[in-house]
Amino acid sequence: MANERTTNLYTRTEEVVVWLRKNLFSTWYNAVLSIVSVYVIWVVASGFVNWAFINAVGFDGDRDTCVMYAKGACWPFIEAKWSQIIYGRYPEMERWRVDVTFLIGALAVVPMLMPSMPFKRANAVFLLVPYPILGFFLLNGGAFGLEPVETPLWGGLLVTLVVAIVGIVASLPIGILLALGRRSEMPVIRILCVGFIEFWRGVPLITVLFMASVMLPLFLPQGVTFDKLLRCLIGIALFSSAYMAEVVRGGLQSIPRGQYEAAQALGLGYWKMMGLIVLPQALKLVIPGIVNTFIGLFKDTTLVLIIGLFDLLGIVQLSFSDPSWSTPQTAATGYAVVGIIFWIFCYGMSRYSQFMERYLHTGHKR
Amino acid sequence: MSSEGSSGPSTATSAVGRKKGSISAFLNNSYYRGIIFQALTIALIVGFVWWVVGNTVTNLAERNIASGFGFLNSTAGFSINFSLIEYSEESTHGRVLLVGLLNTILCAALSIFFATIIGFVVGVGRLSSNWLVRKLSAAYVEIVRNVPLLLIILFVYIAVLQVLPSPRNSFSLFGDFFWNNRGLVTPQPVFESGSGLIFFVFIAALVMSFFVRMWARKRQMETGAQFPVFYTALGLIIGLPVITYFLAGQPISFVFPELKGFNFVGGINIVNELLALVIALSMYTASYIAEIVRAGILSVSHGQTEAAYSLGLSPGKTTRLIVIPQAMRLIIPPLTSQYLNLTKNSSLAAAIAYPELVSVFAGTSLNQVGQAVEVLSITMAIYLSLSLLTSLLMNWYNASMALKER
Numbered sequence A: 001m002a003n004e005r006t007t008n009l010y011t012r013t014e015e016v017v018v019w020l021r022k023n024l025f026s027t028w029y030n031a032v033l034s035i036v037s038v039y040v041i042w043v044v045a046s047g048f049v050n051w052a053f054i055n056a057v058g059f060d061g062d063r064d065t066c067v068m069y070a071k072g073a074c075w076p077f078i079e080a081k082w083s084q085i086i087y088g089r090y091p092e093m094e095r096w097r098v099d100v101t102f103l104i105g106a107l108a109v110v111p112m113l114m115p116s117m118p119f120k121r122a123n124a125v126f127l128l129v130p131y132p133i134l135g136f137f138l139l140n141g142g143a144f145g146l147e148p149v150e151t152p153l154w155g156g157l158l159v160t161l162v163v164a165i166v167g168i169v170a171s172l173p174i175g176i177l178l179a180l181g182r183r184s185e186m187p188v189i190r191i192l193c194v195g196f197i198e199f200w201r202g203v204p205l206i207t208v209l210f211m212a213s214v215m216l217p218l219f220l221p222q223g224v225t226f227d228k229l230l231r232c233l234i235g236i237a238l239f240s241s242a243y244m245a246e247v248v249r250g251g252l253q254s255i256p257r258g259q260y261e262a263a264q265a266l267g268l269g270y271w272k273m274m275g276l277i278v279l280p281q282a283l284k285l286v287i288p289g290i291v292n293t294f295i296g297l298f299k300d301t302t303l304v305l306i307i308g309l310f311d312l313l314g315i316v317q318l319s320f321s322d323p324s325w326s327t328p329q330t331a332a333t334g335y336a337v338v339g340i341i342f343w344i345f346c347y348g349m350s351r352y353s354q355f356m357e358r359y360l361h362t363g364h365k366r
Numbered sequence B: 001m002s003s004e005g006s007s008g009p010s011t012a013t014s015a016v017g018r019k020k021g022s023i024s025a026f027l028n029n030s031y032y033r034g035i036i037f038q039a040l041t042i043a044l045i046v047g048f049v050w051w052v053v054g055n056t057v058t059n060l061a062e063r064n065i066a067s068g069f070g071f072l073n074s075t076a077g078f079s080i081n082f083s084l085i086e087y088s089e090e091s092t093h094g095r096v097l098l099v100g101l102l103n104t105i106l107c108a109a110l111s112i113f114f115a116t117i118i119g120f121v122v123g124v125g126r127l128s129s130n131w132l133v134r135k136l137s138a139a140y141v142e143i144v145r146n147v148p149l150l151l152i153i154l155f156v157y158i159a160v161l162q163v164l165p166s167p168r169n170s171f172s173l174f175g176d177f178f179w180n181n182r183g184l185v186t187p188q189p190v191f192e193s194g195s196g197l198i199f200f201v202f203i204a205a206l207v208m209s210f211f212v213r214m215w216a217r218k219r220q221m222e223t224g225a226q227f228p229v230f231y232t233a234l235g236l237i238i239g240l241p242v243i244t245y246f247l248a249g250q251p252i253s254f255v256f257p258e259l260k261g262f263n264f265v266g267g268i269n270i271v272n273e274l275l276a277l278v279i280a281l282s283m284y285t286a287s288y289i290a291e292i293v294r295a296g297i298l299s300v301s302h303g304q305t306e307a308a309y310s311l312g313l314s315p316g317k318t319t320r321l322i323v324i325p326q327a328m329r330l331i332i333p334p335l336t337s338q339y340l341n342l343t344k345n346s347s348l349a350a351a352i353a354y355p356e357l358v359s360v361f362a363g364t365s366l367n368q369v370g371q372a373v374e375v376l377s378i379t380m381a382i383y384l385s386l387s388l389l390t391s392l393l394m395n396w397y398n399a400s401m402a403l404k405e406r
Helices: A002-023 A028-054 A063-068 A075-087 A092-113 A120-128 A130-140 A156-182 A187-202 A205-219 A228-253 A257-265 A270-285 A287-307 A312-319 A330-359 B023-028 B030-062 B093-125 B131-145 B149-161 B195-223 B229-247 B272-299 B302-310 B315-351 B357-369 B372-401
Strands: B171-173 B177-180 B183-186 B188-191 B252-255 B258-260 B263-265 B268-271
Touching (some): A028 B131, A063 A075, A075 A330, A092 A120, A092 A156, A130 A156, A156 A270, A156 A287, A187 A228, A187 B030, A187 B372, A205 A228, A205 A287, A205 B030, A205 B372, A228 A270, A228 A287, A312 B149, A330 B131, B023 B030, B093 B131, B149 B315, B183 B272, B195 B229, B268 B272, B272 B315, B315 B372
Antiparallel strands (some): B177 B183, B188 B252, B258 B263
């Protein structure tokens, strides 16, 4: 028995040594790199742990303890501002409406994302048509006895999600139409689409948002005023649909001519050929690109703070100016929390896209 | 128009040779349908533009906003804390535009430089045989890529750079560089007469290195003998200007920054806004470049490496002469888009008030003159032309690197 155990232990240690030799110390420069990496990891990890936990003021503290121990994160600040981070200045009495909207959204999105769940078509239709209408009335109010809540009061994660979801939902169909237009055989349509795509892709999103907030009111007839949030949504939808169009175009280009010809030989018209044969294949091929565009769009929603909308980042930035919470670590703590929230969403999307890519890998993999 | 539309088999013959029958046959003809559809589109767009322009003109008249580009010659009246060219409050809005554009280019060029270096290092690191380096690079990419750029910029600026000590308690590097909450203060070079000669010699050395490279290549083609081009060029580019510097009697001197009162006097102050922007932009873009580089290197088939080894090339030479040149073909097009994105993203400087194009021209100037249409059109036109210029340059480089099939 004892003998066996020592042998086991011996082989285990030997395995570890072999692994270390192979993976960390194969050559002298690899050894140096390993030591440098360990040092970097140590500095970053210990710095973060010290800041976030050891030197931090926990949720039981208050602002005064944050000022006294100004070496680590000030978590009481997050506790005090948490509801603002989620809802912005949405009236407290009405916040259940936001919760209900979030809940219904989550209940509809989760089965949509799971390939094994049935009723995909009904689910998608619900998400694309009744849900936005329901969400609009729930959040905006003004009907069915709900108190109206104007959009300047919206903020935090609520605005981030509204902007991102509207952008995503609008940019995909517009992007597909633009991509089809760019490959159209009608010269006028093609030139218009190319011009549209290249214009929006060539300018920074900030200038688009400036345009939406400053120039759009000038374009409209007198007396017609647009909500600021809506104007910004229009800007973001136009901007991201141009990017989406290029992603979809990549997919369309990779479909061999034979597929088009086969569809035409079956007597399918243009829209049936595209909708039933070409687009499903093209979109499947460019899932990674589409999700990347979604992630980019989700991150870009932070830019609305520059034109004075208080999204997740904007509301945290705003709360720094609250004099009762001005401690040396307030900013770092706030940014860290926003960063973590964004990271969870974006990393989740990218992992999901990798999963879908594997799941839909039908007949291409050898 | 798609020639096989829903019009059935009759469209197989050419549209011109068809007899024009009933209206429905006319509408079912994809050729004419295409024309009608395009004409309708044009009419819609023209109508829309007409409507927008009409509204704008009425609105501008109503609000008493002047139009035209005359404002470019009027006095700006505000100060800018960082400028590469002479600027004062008496300068014009046109000058503001130029200051902003130069600051944009400066910040973009610096960030592109650093992003490329970090991106290549991390991208190669993700394929390293060293497990720790691989994981560390992967962690860098996954963390930075999934966080908004604006957040990184604000974090670096507000949570890192603004909590630096005041000028009195600056960090000192080598005793001549100082870093405080206002920026990085470095010694300022003073060019006396004769320093132009050094610059001239430097350019001449660059040209000479180029000819040496051409000659060495030609010689290698003819005789197979190699020539140490890299060391020769290094010697020329560094050695010649240094020799000239001493021969000309050391015409370049430095003004060292000194702490007087509450701030430094003398030297160059690189503002923290620029530092924050360059750090954030290069870190963020590097995470994308790293993935591009990784994909590029992975695309080079292993047979190429094996062939190089069997020819007796060392791993270093294999990477430099065989793998990287082939990988570059895949890397350059997406790298171009990253450079373009970086340039456009530099407009986020508006959030931390680094005086670049969007911040000073589309921000401060726009607020002063109120001519949103003109100011934003100029700004957008500049970004569009920067994009076009960059893609032209990169396409030209790409064409010179592309696979040449004979």
